[in-house]
Amino acid sequence: MNGEPLVRWDWIARNWANGDPSAISTLLLGHLVMAFLPVVLGLVVALPLGLACVRWRWLYQPTAALMNVTYSLPSLVLFSIFLSITGLTRTTVVIPLTFFALAVLIPAVVDGLTSVPDHVRQSAVAMGFRPARRLLLVELPIAVPVVLAGLRVATVSSISLVSVGALIGQGGLGNLFIDGWQRQFYTPIVVGIALIVLLAVAADGVLVLAQRLLTPWSRARRTA
Amino acid sequence: MITFEGVTKRYRDGTVAVDDLSLEVPTGAVTVFVGPSGCGKTTSLRMINRMIDATSGRITLDGRDVREIDPPTLRRGIGYVIQQAGLFPHRKIVDNIATVPYLLGWDKKKARARAMELLERVGLDPALAGRYPFQLSGGQQQRVGVARALAADPPVLLMDEPFSAVDPVVRASLQDELLRLQSELRKTIVFVTHDIDEAIKLGDTVAVLRVGGRLAQMAGPATLLTEPADDFVRGFLGRDRGIRRLSFISAKEVRLDPAPGELAVDEDGRPLGWRTGGGLSSFGTFDPEADSLRAALDAALLSPNGTAVAVDGDGRVRGVARREALDELFGAYADGVPERARGFHEQPPGPGGESPPEGGAETGRAGS
Numbered sequence: 284m285n286g287e288p289l290v291r292w293d294w295i296a297r298n299w300a301n302g303d304p305s306a307i308s309t310l311l312l313g314h315l316v317m318a319f320l321p322v323v324l325g326l327v328v329a330l331p332l333g334l335a336c337v338r339w340r341w342l343y344q345p346t347a348a349l350m351n352v353t354y355s356l357p358s359l360v361l362f363s364i365f366l367s368i369t370g371l372t373r374t375t376v377v378i379p380l381t382f383f384a385l386a387v388l389i390p391a392v393v394d395g396l397t398s399v400p401d402h403v404r405q406s407a408v409a410m411g412f413r414p415a416r417r418l419l420l421v422e423l424p425i426a427v428p429v430v431l432a433g434l435r436v437a438t439v440s441s442i443s444l445v446s447v448g449a450l451i452g453q454g455g456l457g458n459l460f461i462d463g464w465q466r467q468f469y470t471p472i473v474v475g476i477a478l479i480v481l482l483a484v485a486a487d488g489v490l491v492l493a494q495r496l497l498t499p500w501s502r503a504r505r506t507a
Numbered sequence: 508m509i510t511f512e513g514v515t516k517r518y519r520d521g522t523v524a525v526d527d528l529s530l531e532v533p534t535g536a537v538t539v540f541v542g543p544s545g546c547g548k549t550t551s552l553r554m555i556n557r558m559i560d561a562t563s564g565r566i567t568l569d570g571r572d573v574r575e576i577d578p579p580t581l582r583r584g585i586g587y588v589i590q591q592a593g594l595f596p597h598r599k600i601v602d603n604i605a606t607v608p609y610l611l612g613w614d615k616k617k618a619r620a621r622a623m624e625l626l627e628r629v630g631l632d633p634a635l636a637g638r639y640p641f642q643l644s645g646g647q648q649q650r651v652g653v654a655r656a657l658a659a660d661p662p663v664l665l666m667d668e669p670f671s672a673v674d675p676v677v678r679a680s681l682q683d684e685l686l687r688l689q690s691e692l693r694k695t696i697v698f699v700t701h702d703i704d705e706a707i708k709l710g711d712t713v714a715v716l717r718v719g720g721r722l723a724q725m726a727g728p729a730t731l732l733t734e735p736a737d738d739f740v741r742g743f744l745g746r747d748r749g750i751r752r753l754s755f756i757s758a759k760e761v762r763l764d765p766a767p768g769e770l771a772v773d774e775d776g777r778p779l780g781w782r783t784g785g786g787l788s789s790f791g792t793f794d795p796e797a798d799s800l801r802a803a804l805d806a807a808l809l810s811p812n813g814t815a816v817a818v819d820g821d822g823r824v825r826g827v828a829r830r831e832a833l834d835e836l837f838g839a840y841a842d843g844v845p846e847r848a849r850g851f852h853e854q855p856p857g858p859g860g861e862s863p864p865e866g867g868a869e870t871g872r873a874g875s
Contacts, residue, residue: 402589
């Protein structure tokens with residue numbers, strides 16, 4: 284507008300790391316924490332829950348239904364629910380995002396474990412594996428590709444969803460959107476979008492790399 | 508020895524998979540459980556290593572009730588080969604084979620050395636050790652399955668339709684390989700199949716089970732073909748029992764006549780054909796030292812004059828067997844044939860013999 288450039292580089296330079304809580308680097312760090320914590324927590328919870336759902340099949344339908352309902356709730360609603368409990372803190376953002384991660388990760392763990400072919404499971408039993416060791420050394424490793432696929436979706440969506448927290452002042456890079464919007468100043472908005480996309484692409488790349496390294500045995504199977 | 512004493516398996520919904528089964532599986536021999544689907548053959552097999560527990564009755568292994576033994580411990584002492592091999596997709600071939608040694612707590616070096624030894628023993632190229640299962644053909648995977656079952660040198664081997672998921676040519680080479688291994692190892696093998704021809708080829712004893720899990724007949728394969736106990740067994744054995752029986756008689760007994768002048772041979776003494784009006788016509792050969800009477804009859808049927816050409820291991824003519832000579836033997840064995848001192852044409856080629864063409868291609872053996 285009125286001759287204002289889309290990106291003012293000097294603003295970025297001045298605000299990158301000026302020690303202020305609204306410095307871009309500080310927001311980036313906060314964004315990282317708020318995006319990854321839910322994924323890590325989600326995985327920690329999804330593993331035992333997924334295992335339980337595989338062990339007791341009747342558990343899966345209600346769990347999946349509950350997670351889907353949560354997933355369908357607008358994040359704003361969840362934020363306002365937790366706002367009354369945890370206040371204007373990062374926790375208020377992390378808890379709902381953990382639920383979103385769970386909605387993706389529980390089915391991923393369940394699908395991963397059920398992707399273990401029956402003849403493989405049975406031959407493990409017949410070789411004399413005890414249940415815990417069989418889970419740890421046979422079933423979980425075989426579930427890894429499917430779980431990692433779910434982890435990629437959960438990570439990328441978590442990175443993007445953190446920005447909604449800006450509505451309670453805890454949006455990481457999302458705070459830049461509010462800032463730019465209120466001042467009709469586009470540079471922070473562009474910076475926010477660019478960094479979030481970069482973050483998502485980088486995180487996804489790391490996970491793809493991890494999958495390559497962790498499961499060299501699964502590469503050709505997908506094409507087979 | 509494995510003994511079934513009045514073993515019954517009844518599921519909660521009332522289905523009876525195995526009904527009052529009593530039989531003995533002799534040590535050091537191959538016992539085949541064969542029957543249509545739903546006859547309880549796999550259930551019976553899995554009750555031996557307690558993947559399924561019997562509802563009533565007792566299964567003993569060398570006199571010990573298997574139910575007194577902790578299942579994982581019991582299973583580590585019994586080799587198991589499953590249909591589709593059941594290899595662990597995330598482990599390299601060498602580690603797949605070393606599975607039970609690892610479980611038994613062997614050190615890694617020793618377990619891997621043992622795995623490499625077995626890889627060669629089942630006719631696979633040691634270069635496959637570092638590959639993953641998906642990089643192997645179905646037949647190779649099944650050989651790895653057998654190697655894995657043998658890794659901790661268990662005295663007993665359970666094989667659950669191990670060769671049913673591979674094509675017929677590969678299946679035949681796997682069967683030959685198993686017979687060759689068994690002639691060296693003398694394990695107590697229980698083999699489950701729905702294929703009666705496989706049962707007759709591999710079994711020292713064949714237990715035919717009928718739907719509902721009842722034992723219909725248990726006998727040596729030659730006896731089974733000669734004297735099926737009832738219509739069910741007769742029907743299950745199928746056609747051509749008379750001809751298939753001939754597989755159990757060595758062609759060694761066939762009276763040979765000197766080769767007549769009509770048989771054209773090359774300078775090495777290998778047959779070229781029968782001289783007929785216009786030229787040379789087709790002929791069939793058999794090796795009296797290695798083949799069965801069935802192969803001799805087949806050779807006779809391939810010649811227009813009904814005379815089979817007997818050759819030695821190098822393919823040189825030793826004589827001919829006329830139909831009358833074969834007929835004499837058919838007559839002599841009309842009432843029954845002896846159980847094999849291991850089959851003749853089924854006998855896999857020895858170290859000096861020619862390998863079946865698919866053997867080399869399938870195993871990728873580095874020159875035999």
